[in-house]
Amino acid sequence: MNNRTIVERDLAVLWHPCSQMKDHERNMPMIPIKSGQGVWLEDFEGKRYLDAISSWWVNLFGHSNPTINEALKAQLDTLEHVILGGFTHQAALELAEKLVEITPPGLDKCFYADNGSSAIEIALKMSFHYWRNLGQIGKTKFITLENSYHGETLGALAVGNVALYKETYGPLLMEVITVPGPDCYYREPDESWEAYSIRRFADMDRALAEHADQACAVIVEPLVQCAGNMRMYHPVYLKLLREACDKYGVHLIADEVAVGFGRTGTLFACEQADISPDFMCLSKGLTGGYLPLSAVLTGNRIYQAFYDDYQNLTGFLHSHSYTGNALGCRAALATIGIFQTEDVLGKNRTLAAAMAKALERFRDHPNVGEIRQTGMIAAIELVKDKQTREAYPWQQRRGLRVYRHALAQGVLLRPLGNVIYFMPPYVITEQEIALMVETAWQGIQLAVQD
Structure with a gap:
């Protein structure tokens, strides 16, 4: 087997992500x-x-990685997957316990999905559904930052703001409230990241004051807007945002899909502002790069708004076939274990x-x-x-x-x-x-x- 043979077979049958396939014939050889x-x-x-x-x-x-390899081999001999609707298993349970332990205080419940975009969809739906269950049916919109990116399923795409990914699908997307961002690339030559981030927060504060009755949640990528050209901002923005969301009665969704698990210098980026979001979305590094898995962490206050008799139809009836996959959960546990032993x-x-x-x-x-x-x-x-x-x-x-x-x-x-x-x-x-x-x-x- 050689490179050329593999490439020829690939181009005959595979459509690759985030690619103009014609490029792979000349500009970007596979x-x-x-x-x-x-x-x-x-x-x-x-x-x-x-x-x-x-x-x-x-x-x-x-x-x-030998540690993650061994964990997966052991899990494979025990259980590969089982429906998580009405069933449970050790790997999913242990991982949920571990995520509640290591994430910021107040994130007490874990809901699994398959990938980062799916985690975002869950957080958006949970936030909207929470307010609906509380009778606040006017809360139907989301506030997002310019230059943000949260994934490419329709809900996640709607709350993003990178035109390259979003513009084509505009007619399919819900309307959102987009606020100028804290991207420190645009600060004045003698202005610090902190000063600029504080100054830029005024736009968010005005948006929250104006739209609090309509807004379910604000969604942000803490500290780094990764797909938005790796633009960065100071943790003080998150601290001010947490305070404002509490003041105006709006949820805060932290999309830590890309920045979680040590990328920004702390285990989770939110830690640098000493805040707890209402929802934290995790994926990517969660399994150490081995298997698709994501998790949404939220608190008991959110959970209790859905906890009711079945006849009242307030339950969160959202599911994925591979929710809580045993192999993915075991890879995640091994990944977290490395953080905790080294x-x-x-x-x-x-x-x-x-x-x-x-x-x-x-x-x-x-x-x-x-x-x-x-x-x-x-x-x-x-x-x-x-x-x-x-x-x-x-x-x-x-x-x-x-x-x-x-x-x-x-x-x-x-x-x-x-x-x-x-x-x-x-x-x-x-x-x-x-x-x-x-x-x-x-x-x-x-x-x-x-």
Whole structure:
């Protein structure tokens, strides 16, 4: 078996996600992967690629992690899956207990689904249904931030604000209230992240004051808007938002699908603002990158609004066939176990510092508008003009040049437009960080040439 054979067979039958398939015939040749070990992926001809983006932000502790492997092997010999409607099993129960233990206070109940978008749909429906059960039928809208992204099912897409994903499907989507965001890329030259985030919160406060009677919830990605070009903001915004949601009687949904499980420097991003949301959505790193699984954590106050006699029809009748899948839950338990037996966050601080040091060389680059970092997430924004921050036309696909160069050098980078970002597995070494960043430097040098 060789790369070419696999690619030919693939293009005959597979339609890949987030792709213009014509690109794979020329601009973005398909990379067939045979195996993975640690931060490295290997194709069918022995070439290796450093997975600098954790395979779409899901992998925490490396490919073929022995701890997670063993947990899955043991679970496979016991139970692979069982309906969770009216049944339960040890892995789902233990994981729910563990998630209630490690998430912020007040998140007492766990509802499972299959992926991040499904978790968002559940949180939206629970919030709406909660107010309906309380007789507040006028609460039907959601407040969201500009540049936000929450997934690609219709409800999740509606509360997002990245035109590339959303615009085509506009006629299918519910109307939402979109508020200018706290994206610190736009702060004044001498303005701190904290000061800018406080200043920008005024827009959210006005929206809540105006729409409190209509709004079910505010939904945000804490600290980092990942698909929105890895734009970042200060934790003070979350603190102010929690206070305002309480003041105006509106739920707070924290979409920690991408930023949870240590990505931002704390186990959950909300911890940096010392807040508890009404709903916390988790997926991606939840299973260490092994299996699709998501969870929505909420509190007893929400739960009690649905707890009633069946005849009153107040129950949350939402389901997925693979809800609480035993293999997924066991992978998640093994992943959380690594956090609890090793000093992962401490080691990540060291790795994040190494990444920051390696990125310093980009600071004075004439085509770098900003270097930004929150924990184990870092990004470089390419611009046509450093002084004005004029962006390159998206049609030029400068980021694609970086992607192609990196692959040739054995590094998997997948820029978001003209933003080159790094979100590697936590088992990366400082030497591998240096390789990753050096490759990005070379790629950017090529990308900015006219």
